[in-house]
Amino acid sequence: MKKNFILLALFLLSLxxxxxxxxKNKSLSEKPKDSIVxxxxxxxxxxxxxxxxxxxxxxxxxxxxxxLSQFHLPYxxxxxxTQKIKDSFDVRNIKTGRPYVVLSRQDxxxxxxxxxxxxxxxxxxxxxxxxxxxxxxxxxxxxxxxKKRQKAYVKIEKSLYQDIADxxxxxxxxxxxxxxxxxxxDFFHLNKGDSFKVIYDDxxxxxxxxxxxxxxxxxxxxxxxxxxxxxxxxxxxxxHIFDYFDEKGRTLRKQFLKAPLKxxxxxxxxxxxxxxxxxxxxxxxxxxxxxxxxxTPIMSTANGTVIKKGYTSGNGNYIKIRHNATYTTQYLHMxxxxxxxxxxxxxxxxEIIGYVGATGHASGPHVCYRFWKNGxxxxxxxxxxPPAKPIDSTLLPQYLQYIKPYKQQLDSLQ
Numbered sequence: 001m002k003k004n005f006i007l008l009a010l011f012l013l014s015l016x017x018x019x020x021x022x023x024k025n026k027s028l029s030e031k032p033k034d035s036i037v038x039x040x041x042x043x044x045x046x047x048x049x050x051x052x053x054x055x056x057x058x059x060x061x062x063x064x065x066x067x068l069s070q071f072h073l074p075y076x077x078x079x080x081x082t083q084k085i086k087d088s089f090d091v092r093n094i095k096t097g098r099p100y101v102v103l104s105r106q107d108x109x110x111x112x113x114x115x116x117x118x119x120x121x122x123x124x125x126x127x128x129x130x131x132x133x134x135x136x137x138x139x140x141x142x143x144x145x146x147k148k149r150q151k152a153y154v155k156i157e158k159s160l161y162q163d164i165a166d167x168x169x170x171x172x173x174x175x176x177x178x179x180x181x182x183x184x185x186d187f188f189h190l191n192k193g194d195s196f197k198v199i200y201d202d203x204x205x206x207x208x209x210x211x212x213x214x215x216x217x218x219x220x221x222x223x224x225x226x227x228x229x230x231x232x233x234x235x236x237x238x239x240h241i242f243d244y245f246d247e248k249g250r251t252l253r254k255q256f257l258k259a260p261l262k263x264x265x266x267x268x269x270x271x272x273x274x275x276x277x278x279x280x281x282x283x284x285x286x287x288x289x290x291x292x293x294x295x296t297p298i299m300s301t302a303n304g305t306v307i308k309k310g311y312t313s314g315n316g317n318y319i320k321i322r323h324n325a326t327y328t329t330q331y332l333h334m335x336x337x338x339x340x341x342x343x344x345x346x347x348x349x350x351e352i353i354g355y356v357g358a359t360g361h362a363s364g365p366h367v368c369y370r371f372w373k374n375g376x377x378x379x380x381x382x383x384x385x386p387p388a389k390p391i392d393s394t395l396l397p398q399y400l401q402y403i404k405p406y407k408q409q410l411d412s413l414q
Contacts, residue, residue, distance in 0.1 A: 064091035218406035264292035270379035316360025
């Protein structure tokens with residue numbers, strides 16, 4: 001009992017420290033009640049009752065407790081709510097800039113209207129309703145959406161991003177394609193005349209409000225004169241896990257990513273006879289330099305364990321990762337390391353391990369990516385990486401039947 005009292009006291013003190021008596025700026029309570037109740041009922045599918053409704057966005061330094069205390073909810077009630085819902089909704093995870101709605105109502109024995117419902121919108125589609133007017137309940141909800149199937153064919157003339165923009169397509173397509181083809185296509189070295197075809201969905205709320213694109217269902221990337229197909233297929237329908245496979249059921253993933261950055265440019269390649277301006281002489285360059293702005297995230301190109309992390313006058317801030325008995329990679333000239341990365345850390349493919357910089361012997365911001373095979377440094381861009389496991393043989397006949405109409409649609413796109 002004493003422990004609970006101390007926790008409650010500390011919780012209330014933290015609220016008092018950050019409380020302001022300033023009312024929220026964007027209150028909608030002045031609108032006609034019927035129209036605003038209908039609006040909330042439509043947007044959040046909440047029962048139509050006569051509430052005082054305040055709509056706003058989470059401000060910097062706002063907390064769940066701070067928001068509700070501004071609407072005169074007693075501190076003890078806020079503490080009770082947070083303890084009751086902690087297993088279904090962590091109030092510490094509300095983020096700056098996200099919309100929320102507070103529904104208040106005046107109790108018969110109270111002169112002040114008190115909050116009864118808090119609605120927090122995680123993204124344009126998903127939101128959480130916390131109802132504490134009778135008992136305390138939490139619902140995680142999804143707005144009603146419609147999907148409109150889209151197809152696109154784009155030929156590379158300038159750059160992936162620019163050509164997508166010129167075709168008035170979502171920039172998210174570039175990110176999705178990069179994620180799908182990260183092991184197959186060198187996005188730092190696309191050629192004029194390369195092209196891609198995609199089948200995906202535009203997502204709308206109430207058929208009118210566009211909220212973005214869904215996952216790519218199927219794609220074909222013509223890169224260097226070769227066609228690379230990709231079809232999205234569930235590998236675990238119970239846990240909603242999907243992966244991309246080609247027209248024969250082979251995974252597009254390989255043991256290593258093509259590059260440690262999502263986007264940028266190759267500024268210097270592996271070269272045993274390169275003249276290095278910094279040293280003023282010919283000196284072997286045993287890595288591949290990827291130039292990008294300072295602060296660009298650097299990713300581990302494969303699963304592995306950090307075996308070195310530190311600083312030398314030449315390498316600057318660097319990390320070295322052992323992936324297995326055969327392969328090791330190293331990342332040089334970082335401006336800083338990612339939080340939580342240390343010697344012994346187990347990292348996953350695509351995990352951020354640091355950020356681009358120009359520490360050590362570097363003439364500008366870039367990451368020097370070095371690659372060891374059986375203890376010898378080799379050219380990472382010329383290594384043929386073994387693929388990951390193909391689709392399960394028991395799923396293959398069903399998969400081939402599933403992708404047939406998608407492949408026909410892609411082949412017909414001109």
